[in-house]
Amino acid sequence: MNRLEKKAWVNLGGVLLCIVIAGPGVAIMVYMNIQAGLPGLISLFVTGLIVGLITYRRNIKSWAQLDEREKKILQKALVWSMSVFILFMYCASFAVFYIVGAKNPIPAYILPVLFLSGLFLMIFVQSAALLIQFAKEHYDG
């Protein structure tokens, strides 16, 4: 297993950990409204910030150590994850529009929840894309 594969597994683990830590809080927030779910929002924000900072530091450090083939694999995974992020934000925005209605207000917490969910999805897709590319390489021989 090379460095990128290890990184992908660590990121997948991080995303799952965030879901375990922040997920119940967000669920409470969504179903019982903002007052009861405020700790969930804070825990989501803090875990998102920690994971984001760790991922950013690791990316900066590891980018210089990658060779050109690994950089291409990572770039492809980044393109996939960005595409999924944009698609998710696009669909989520319109989903809110259709669920709530055109002229009704939406709770403010929906915006960070959508954005952070998109970020977690992005990290998940990036890690999965890396692992799929390496698995395909191993499978081809």
Next chain:
Amino acid sequence: MGSGQLSNQIRRLRFEKGEMTQQQLADLVGVTRQTIIAMEQGKYAPSLPLAFRIARAFGVPLESVFQYEPIHPSQ
């Protein structure tokens, strides 16, 4: 511009160069062993700087390491 097939003689040149291992070549040219494996299997086409580094590692011209066969040659 037509597409083409890039082939290489890395595996043969390694053995001609005193049975150089993939790891030794990888260290010489500054890539991972997996990249050398991918190139030998024709799954990865290296950048021009890396191609030159590989040729220099073997002490041969670039054309002795990499060959390009156009599938649809332009007229």
